[in-house]
Amino acid sequence: MSSSPDPAVVPEVSATSVPGAAPAPVAASTAPVAATAPVAASASGVASPPETSAAELDRAAADLGAAATTFARMPPAEKAALLRALLPRTLEGARAQVEAACVAKGIDPSGPMAGEEWLAGPCLTLSNIRLLAEALDDIHRRGKPRLGRGGVHVRRDGRVEVGIFPQGVQERVLYGGVRAHALLQPGATAASARAEQASFYQQRDPEGGVTLILGAGNVASIPPMDALHSLFVEGRVVLLKMSPVNAYLGPFFERAFAPLVERGFLRIVYGGAAVGTHLAEHPAVTHLHITGSAETHDRIVWGAPGAEQERRRATGEPRLAKPITSELGNVSPVMVLPHLYAEDELWFQARSVATQVMNNASFNCNAAKMLVLPRGFAQRPLFLAMLARAFEAVKPRRAYYPGAHDRHARLTEGRAALDAAVLRLPPELPLPRGVLRFGAPGADALPWTMVVGLDEADAGEPLFREEPFCSLLSVVELGSSDPVHFLDEATRFCNERLWGTLAASLVVHPLSEEDPAVAEALDRALLALRYGAIAINQWPAMVYGAVSPPWGGHPSATLSSVQSGLGFVHNTSMLGGVEKVILRAPLRASPRPPYFFDHRRSHEVGARLAAWTAAPGWGRAWSVAKAALRG
Incomplete structure (x- = not known):
């Protein structure tokens, strides 16, 4: 992966x-x-x-x-x-x-x-x-x-969507506000979707x-x-x-x-x-x-x-x-649509992005790897400072996957070491090129790392073409603070510059979609982005974690240019002709999701959720909810 x-x-x-x-x-x-x-002992000690x-x-x-x-x-x-x-x-x-x-x-x-x-x-x-x-x-x-x-829905443009998540009342309660549909490939009809x-x-x-x-x-x-x-x-x-x-x-x-x-x-x-x-x-x-x-x-x-x-x-x-x-892998982008977000909304999304980097020590094929911000984004200093605060809150993790230390060194070498103060530069000024490290890692760990000041036009930038399978997040600025312009430019950048076709996400304020021009631009971006999973206000790993949706790379990949891979897995509805899955979630969720890095009862939620999953029932669902609420 x-x-x-x-x-x-x-x-x-x-x-x-x-x-x-x-x-x-x-x-x-x-x-x-x-x-x-x-039985042999491995390097991990297990x-x-x-x-x-x-x-x-x-x-x-x-x-x-x-x-x-x-x-x-x-x-x-x-x-x-x-x-x-x-x-x-x-x-x-x-x-x-x-x-x-x-x-x-x-x-x-x-x-x-x-x-x-x-x-x-x-x-x-x-x-x-x-x-x-x-x-x-x-x-x-x-x-x-x-x-x-x-169920099966035909859009105004004739494309076919199929609702796949949630599938039951208890699922709707436990995953409040999260919903997903599969977009079928061009040419599909309502009849062929069923057939x-x-x-x-x-x-x-x-x-x-x-x-x-x-x-x-x-x-x-x-x-x-x-x-x-x-x-x-x-x-x-x-x-x-x-x-x-x-x-x-x-x-x-x-x-x-x-x-x-x-x-x-x-x-x-x-x-x-x-x-x-x-x-x-x-x-x-x-x-x-x-x-x-x-x-x-x-x-x-x-x-x-x-x-x-x-x-x-x-x-x-x-x-x-x-x-x-x-x-396979992916340089997974997170695109932040310009808007004047409330501070609690921005903090929630900063913690979400940080979680997408830190979960599993960043050894996930869908880990956030490229933060795509609008050029001139008024809240850039606040958002990046919040990200830094989240990284500082978690001790660097063991880099257990082979090659991680060498990869991290190679992708950061030659980049100037920066102080976190640069993150608070006025938004009209570009971020300097360089690298920031957070935390004091032990011998077997890597620091949480942010590479900033990337040039979207630099075709030789390795962070655009190679998934940094380690604890590293890059930041690039492009487009403008106009949401329509930003969406068009971000879509072009992700499709043409970034390696991989697996997963992408967007942070979108619901008020933005009340503007017909923005809503149309967002729909255009969702159709055009060449990723097998796209999430709005949510980590794309939720497409994987929901299990019922198909999970895999966009079907534009080929055997000779495989990108993030060929075919879909999971897909418990057994759909054919899938192009991508689009998942939507609220901008801010309460209680905090149990997979967030700062959830205090995540292990209890997990154990109780396993019991509910094996044998769903309202008593077990309430047990999961109680642990989640205490997080």
Whole structure:
């Protein structure tokens, strides 16, 4: 999920070079892999299973190939029952999983920051399981999954929108004011939107297939949710290779998903580059899903960097001729529409942006990386001072992802060190070029960092073209304080200058939209921005976290210019022909969102939300709300 080199980048190696022994088995006696070596301690201090041997990789792939058609033709109601068997097992192991992730990332498991691992881990996995089970029940009863509030809507320009979030009364209460719809690709109609839903389940005798998932190393819910999508939306069994960064999570997934493992529908394996190469080229594997870096993707598809890769790319001759989907990185922009915001509104949004930088130590593919401000924005000094205040409030985090220190040094070297006083310069003056660092990091941490004074016209600026997968936020000013002009210029800049097509956000005051010219310009920007997820007044991670919306890069990407990736995951409504998801939220929410860096009960909210997600009910919903209100 990043544009940074993954620790398991796939090189040109032979299958016979795969060393190692198999991981420890799951509890079931039918577990596919036997332990022949002790569990290894990782650099994080959390024990990880050893690398899986070549023989056991071959056996796992063969087992899955043998089960693929059986699973593909399993009735939806039976699949729904299989999913529901995962809920209690996932909830039972949730606390231990969260504690392991906290140890690996240097977080106090009993403190508020542990809420990150609850909210982005078991809570989302449980939600995905339940929503897919409900969708399959719908398919069994009436052929299609239900849609969210608003259903299918045809805009005045003929484009089709589909309501996808929220989907129930309790969801509306817990996520007050947040709503999302999918914009379908040009040419879609209301009839085609319905006709293309759940396309896999319209096949009479599907053959299925085997998807190799190269798992993400940064967020605990990504590997299991990618597996769930392949299994229950696309109808293919899964061979999940854990990233070496978070391989310690694999045994938790094996136990939680044991019903799938026992039936031969899921295998989880361990290792680095050689294992990835061996499996990608295995004849039993029919599809690949890559989460990681564009560099990893291009090595797999086009070969090692150099003349051969460029030749293959130019002639359209991939070295791996299998269908590939992916979810990679992004230089995620936050565009602030000019307006005279109230101080509490501005403080809320400053904390939101700071959270988008600091969450998970900034190792998120949707972390805020480029703050796009209007040139001459009257509240620039106040907003940037608020951002600095937020950064100063949180101790720098452990930079647990490999390569982060080198990346941070490379992207900040040669930039003048600035004092925070420059943030209070009058808005008519441009910010000087340089870098500000906040906090006193320990040896294994990086400071929260702000790079200012970027030139929008500088085609050579690396921060425009490379995702800084570390604790760094850049600031660029463009356009003017006229909101229509700013929206047009910000859209052009994001589409033409910034790398990636995954996620973007805008801060928009509701009063601005009462001006017809601004409302039209905003709608024009939402249509034109080439991102798979766009959020208004909210972190785009909410599109990921809502689970029901499709999540992925804008479909303008290609195999040769992959940007943030190809295809969508999650998508529990099983929509076809999606272009993007647009999510809206209030400018200021109360109580403060539990994922905010300064929420005092985030860990309690996360634990209670996991219980509600596994078995929704008003009593559990009220328990979540009480913890949220105390934050």
